[in-house]
Amino acid sequence: MPALDSKAILEGRKPGSRSYGLLIGIFVSVLCTLGMLGYLLMAGLVTGGVSGVIGFLVSLVAAVIPVAILIPLILMLDRLEPEPGSMLLFAFLWGAGVAVGASFILNTAGMQLGTVPLFGADLGTFVSTAVGAPVVEESAKGLVLLVLLWRRRYEIDSYTDGVIYAGMVATGFAFTENVLYFLTSYFEEGFFGMAFTFVLRGLIGPLGHPIYTAMIGLGVAYAAMRRGPMRLVAPVAGWVAAVLLHALWNGSTIFGWYGLGAAYLVLFFVLVAIIGVAVQDRRRQVAAISYYLPPYTPTGLVSPADIRMLSSMGGRRAARAWASRNAGVRGRRAMQDYQLAATELALLHQRLDRGVARPNWEGRRDAFLALMHVAREAFLGRVQAPAAPAWAPSATDSGFLRRSDFSHVIAQAQARRGFSGPPPQAPPGRPPVR
Structure with missing residues (x-):
């Protein structure tokens, strides 16, 4: 990391x-x-x-x-x-x-x-x-x-x-x-x-x-x-x-x-x-997370399932427990950083819309995104196959997962749904989706 x-x-x-x-x-x-x-x-x-x-x-x-x-x-x-x-x-x-x-x-x-x-x-x-x-x-x-x-x-x-x-x-x-x-x-x-x-x-x-x-x-x-x-x-x-x-x-x-x-x-x-x-403040913060984070889905740092996780205290606790199982105390701390950086990112956009954002807010936004990326790499851990997040409907519905790490999970899911063939792979010449 x-x-x-x-x-x-x-x-x-x-x-x-x-x-x-x-x-x-x-x-x-x-x-x-x-x-x-x-x-x-x-x-x-x-x-x-x-x-x-x-x-x-x-x-x-x-x-x-x-x-x-x-x-x-x-x-x-x-x-x-x-x-x-x-x-x-x-x-x-x-x-x-x-x-x-x-x-x-x-x-x-x-x-x-x-x-x-x-x-x-x-x-x-x-x-x-x-x-x-x-x-x-x-x-x-x-x-x-x-x-x-x-x-x-x-x-x-x-x-x-x-x-x-x-x-x-x-x-x-x-x-x-x-x-x-x-x-x-x-x-x-x-x-x-x-x-x-x-x-x-x-x-x-x-x-x-x-x-x-x-x-x-x-x-x-x-x-x-x-x-x-x-x-x-x-x-x-x-x-x-x-x-x-x-x-x-x-x-x-x-x-x-x-x-x-x-x-x-x-x-x-x-x-x-x-x-x-x-x-009421809690509701407004949850609404800010749900409103301002979806545009960042193309970065791969968040997905709709991850945004739902960030919007509830129960989901956040489950995510910290998941990161702890994957990477111990270091993973749990990284997940806390990820959650707080994502929340601060949403609130930064909220302040921008109110007209009270700090100067050079773009640099602060990029710092939050960098921290989210680095934290995610930490709480994925070094195990061969990290446990799938409980809040994600399937193995590839979370921005926390590498598709290559979950090829066996994807194959099992396809088999249950009646599909056959190898699990989806990243396009040639490009790194796996992260």
Whole structure:
């Protein structure tokens, strides 16, 4: 298999290049995350000594649990065209470090220097919680989405992509914030108070931050996928919606459990709407695959059967299992590259029709086709007769097969249909159809 930088092709980079801006962003975010966690550890040590350190460690473990649940759920929304892992990591770490750190400083300063002196202790704390915190926190989380819109707008192909990145930054934010809240509850009310806070924040309302920030993600996705003046308004509208939802949840506590229940119901309906958007995006992506890939059938890289395989998650899983049987782990990885390159090729044409394709899109198209070709050579493997793909009605209905490898299968099929004679061969002087 010729050497191709498949990761660079799929991420839209020049082969062999590195995204130093992304690496710097990850590095800075890691430092901020470690700084926040180190601050909380020192606060626990100063406040409670050994007991405080134990409280911090328990809080840290408790905060990991919602993250372990949320991230797989978020990624399930975008299995057809998964986003680059490095960008998802950057979004998560930004939320866990930069956004939390900035919010902690600004919220504390705003309460101590603004709302409390102006409104008094009780009302000032409520105003800061219900108004100040939503504005500051959604701005800090949304900033990274604007950075992605500026630097990586061509990675955002659907509204679901915006929700994915928003969900990752919000989950990172909630992780560090939960450590703070759990540790505070531990010092104020002991392990019982920590357990109650864990149930409330980690089990009952873990989707709060992802739902708020998803509004900004939807606005940013609109700006990435559309032209015209509304693309400038959409991120701002998303930010306003995020702040309002966040303020609704924070402010509902003044009305007790009834207020909390009403806010929870509103967020539930918003979540259902987000899932509906993801479902519609999946249908649009499948439609793009079915519409834009058939013209590439003459290349031999795809066939109608292969396009049907690419259009369903079950078909994709079956194809990866088939490639794994033929060529092991290397084959499975090559099939994943093939599937993602084919999907990106369809979405590239979709962006072209919308008028938002990147410059030199032809070079990106050719890179996808080259990756599909090289990947196919890898997952065919070196066995004498690869297993026929289950999704293809017959041995020659898939672009993954060499007719010469399946002469015995073709002969058997012809015999069952009443034909006789040798299996079809490639024309003299030409290589077998691939």
